[in-house]
Amino acid sequence: MxxxxxxxxxxxxxxxxxxxxxxxxxxxxxxxxxxxxxxxxxxxxxxxxxxxxxxxGQDGVKWQAPEDVRSRIMETLSLADRPASPIPRDVPAETGWQRLVRFVRQWSYVPSLAALAASLLLFVNVSRQDLPVQDEIVASHVRSMLASHLVDVETSDQHTVKPWFNGKIDFSPPVVDLAAQGFPLVGGRVDYIDGRVVAALIYRRHGHVINLFVWPGPPARQTTSTHEGYNLDGWSGGGLSFWAISDVSAADLSAFRDDFFKQAGL
Structure with missing residues (x-):
């Protein structure tokens, strides 16, 4: 076929x-x-x-999870139902989203459970509207790798990626080639952050993935932070908001931001 x-x-x-x-x-x-x-x-x-x-969809058609997978799921659920231990006053309480990310990281290294981890991120009963935008960026970054949906259009040619977005989003994101700077372009996809469809440009740095999310937004000050173990860089220019996220070093991500900003002419 x-x-x-x-x-x-x-x-x-x-x-x-x-x-x-x-x-x-x-x-x-x-x-x-x-x-x-x-x-x-x-x-x-x-x-x-x-x-x-x-x-x-026929009656009697179902997938039976292996017993070891079922046991681990039940064990995890039982742990979630146990009364929480007292938290020392000097230790900040872990949020529900932090617990979810920690759970996904613990399970995602097992190939046969990657789909389960991705499904939890896709269908967990969490109101996205109540999450800070940094949490949504972390969620989209992790989901893009766990669900094998890193790119919709896979190419290192910026002149192919940019027109691919036409008709899929209501703005034109800048797409630049940073291979000479050590950040080769991998491709692009559409994603959903902060209540709207956004562009995601994917670059690599020594095997590490950099997701760069772009959407229209007002001018904002540059923001650098670490969130759930990932480095984030946020900036604006040309009427657009940019958020880069990766597990590369903060220095590498800052260099990526500066190189992208310069090449895009923002």
Whole structure:
């Protein structure tokens, strides 16, 4: 069967899954339906996804978790139900979000449990509106790596990444090539932060991932911080807000910020 990602339709893959799940708005749904009319590969893939959904929706079809996985989940849940030990006055209480991130980190190193960790981040009953924007950035950064959804368009060509965002977001993010500075471009994707769809540009530094989130915003002072073990750099320019996050050193992330700011002409 044809694979649309191998046939030049990689840019439609995310939209295809959103269409099947009924998550596209009317504009993008109509755009994708027009594409389907001329693309047999995406049509075949869509039918395959519908067939899978029908199969797993039948009575008696279920996945039985291995006993060791089930035991570890039950043990974790039982620990969550235990009365909390008194916290010394000089030690700040751990927030619910901090407990979630710590749980994901503990489980995510086991390959067979990575999907479980990603699902917890995607579906945990936490109100995003109540989270500071730094928490949302950490969540999106961790989720992008755990859920194998780091990029929607994978290329080091800035002239391919920038136009890919056309029609997917309502602004044009600057995309620059920083390979000469030691920060090669990996690609881009769309994400959701602070109540809106944003652009995410992905760079690397010696094997480490840097997620750079961009969205329209008023001028703001430069912010440098460490959050949940990750370094964050926030700045603004050209009517846009920028947030870079990574586990690289603070010095490397600051160098990335300065290089990006200079190359983008902000």
């Amino acid at each position: 044809s694979d649309p990602e191998k046939e030049g339709c990689a840019e439609w893959t995310v939209m295809l899954h959103g269409f099947v799940d009924g998550e596209l708005d009317s504009v993008h749904a109509a755009e994708f339906e027009s594409h389907l009319a001329t693309c047999p590969d995406c049509t075949d893939e869509m039918e395959r996804l519908y067939a899978v959904r029908r199969r797993i």
